[in-house]
């Protein structure tokens with residue numbers, strides 16, 4: 001088999017049972033990586049893992065024990081972790097007047113605390129090898145304000161950007177890069193669930209590139225960051241069809 005860009009690399013992608021995470025997992029396998037499909041939805045994750053010959057782990061990124069067990073299992077099976085993509089995320093459109101503390105906490109817990117927990121435990125493994133690539137999936141919401149999500153979603157995605165910079169600075173001397181990707185409107189289940197086709201069309205025609213992005217386009221950017229970008233760290237990279245230019 002020809003060498004891929006990720007041959008001999010071990011990659012965990014959280015939230016990879018569908019959407020962008022799934023596209024990233026599929027692309028990484030095509031590039032030769034040993035991939036771990038991890039998701040709170042075990043059944044869907046299993047189907048994806050089987051279809052691409054990847055390892056499957058059902059886990060909740062907000063549960064510290066789940067994260068530890070996942071990392072232990074991956075190291076037992078592959079001996080290392082080279083790449084972590086913190087992709088698991090949830091979004092609700094609730095406006096501030098109706099936003100409960102419970103919903104606020106849940107969104108911050110999955111999107112931000114989950115990213116923290118996975119990063120912390122995986123960094124411990126990467127340090128030993130003095131090599132690692134971490135990509136955090138933020139959003140245009142983190143750079144500006146969310147199109148669909150409420151204040152909790154925007155706050156969580158903005159916090160991921162600060163977290164990315166801080167950890168990038170600490171991890172750089174250890175050979176580990178940490179970057180964030182900020183997608184605009186991408187055609188996934190998350191968007192289709194929240195938005196009617198008519199509303200999607202209205203958004204699309206307002207973008208300089210008048211369509212949604214595809215999960216594969218985001219996967220290509222993530223692949224670039226983990227395979228071809230040793231001098232990029234602490235960056236927040238936009239992929240949004242020109243919807244947001246800053």
Ligand SMILES: NC(=O)c1ccc[n+]([C@@H]2O[C@H](COP(=O)([O-])OP(=O)(O)OC[C@H]3O[C@@H](n4cnc5c(N)ncnc54)[C@H](O)[C@@H]3O)[C@@H](O)[C@H]2O)c1
Pocket residue numbers: 014015016017018019020021038039040041059060061062087088089090091110114137138139140182183184185186187188189190191
């Ligand atoms: N689709 C977009 O337009 C868009 C834009 C910007 C950013 N994002 C971000 O990209 C990431 C992927 O989004 P998507 O559109 O593919 O979403 P999606 O809803 O299609 O997929 C998200 C996956 O995360 C999993 N997940 C949710 N909570 C989890 C938890 N606690 N532990 C483990 N897994 C969990 C879900 O089961 C699902 O499989 C998210 O972080 C999202 O916020 C999406």
